[in-house]
Amino acid sequence: MPRYEYRCRSCGDTFELSRPMSESAAPAECPAGHADTVKLLSTVAVGGSSPAPASSGGGCCGGGCCG
Template sequence: MPRYEFRCRACGDTFEVNRSMAAAGEPASCPQGHADTVKLLSAVAVTGRGGASAPAAGGCCGGSCGC
């Protein structure tokens, strides 16, 4: 289940909430009980060990459309 990070505008506390992607936009109350919170943007890096690399050239479709 995805984890979303929120910050409380009242007390400044930052906290995480696990919820489905369908509920990602719903408000979250701070652990201190405040309702004025904002969802933070998180940068996520995903790496793999497959050894495959992205094509070096390409544009929008790998270079086969001539764009």
């Protein structure tokens, strides 16, 4: 389930909520009980166990064509 970050306009607290994508725009109450919150834009971190793609050795600087 995605996590969304919110900031409370009343107290300035920043908090996260796990909720379905269909509820991402729904109002969120801060942990202190305030209702005046705004959803923050945040970077997406995608985790996985796949290794990085192997380099094919092509290109000028990677392929050795530069003299």
